[in-house]
Amino acid sequence: MTQVDLALEVNCDDHSKVPSLEAFQSWVEQALMTAGDAREEVELSIRVVDSDESQAFNAQYRNKDKPTNVLSFPADVPEFIELPLLGDLIICAPVVAKEAAEQGKPELNHWAHMTVHGCLHLLGYDHQNDQEAEEMEALETQALAHLDIPNPYLI
Template sequence: MNKLKLNLQLACTNSSYIPKKIYIKRWLSIILYNLKIKTEITVRIVNKTEIKFLNYTYRNKNKVTNILSFPYQILNFMHTYLIGELVLCSQKIQEESIKQKKNINAHWAHMIIHGTLHLIGHDHINKTDQMNMESLEINYLKNLGFSNPYIKY
């Protein structure tokens, strides 16, 4: 198992729930465990204003989203793989979990896994890629004890 360094930035103070760092690290590790070198990732938890600004600035979409992924994919002089940054909107994730009647930790885990898959090169641009990515998400979440996030109840 690799050594994972998690840089957690809490830029949101008005959220009713933010998962503990140990949970976030566990959710990341389920994907990144097989890398043979030290891995570093930043997870930034923000409010709606910041995520909307970032979404517009980097994706040209003027709306609030639940997560943005910014891959770095560089190896630094300390032999640490800087995988990238995940920016998550705690308010949006909370609202979605309530609206979709999902366990809050399950939804956070899903967002972390989804974003991390983007960081390592997966995407859902076409139907085949979407099905592959969703299959990976379902399997990772199952291994963590969470149900399929794509089943509507």
């Protein structure tokens, strides 16, 4: 199993609904395992933010002036430098809470889904077309099933 060195930074008002470092750790490890990532160690950071900060990042990097659930920033390390950096995830706590409520699923399950989803983006998976979306959703569903979380696309 890949050793994951995870940094978690919480920059939102309500810390009480943010999952534990251990929960994030297990979700990241499952995403990597499901995707078949064979690295011995991986470093990544997760920053939990409020809607304003998410909106600012989304506007700056995706030209979308609204908050979003998760943003993924893969590490840009030259191939000749051997560092275990995977990248950074920015997860918006209020958007995750709102989406979970709208979709009628436990908030913790949605946190897990967004973490797995973001990690797959860091590994190069995307959903720009139907074929990519099907592949990525299948991996997400498989990873979440190993965590005893129902398929998020059936809810």
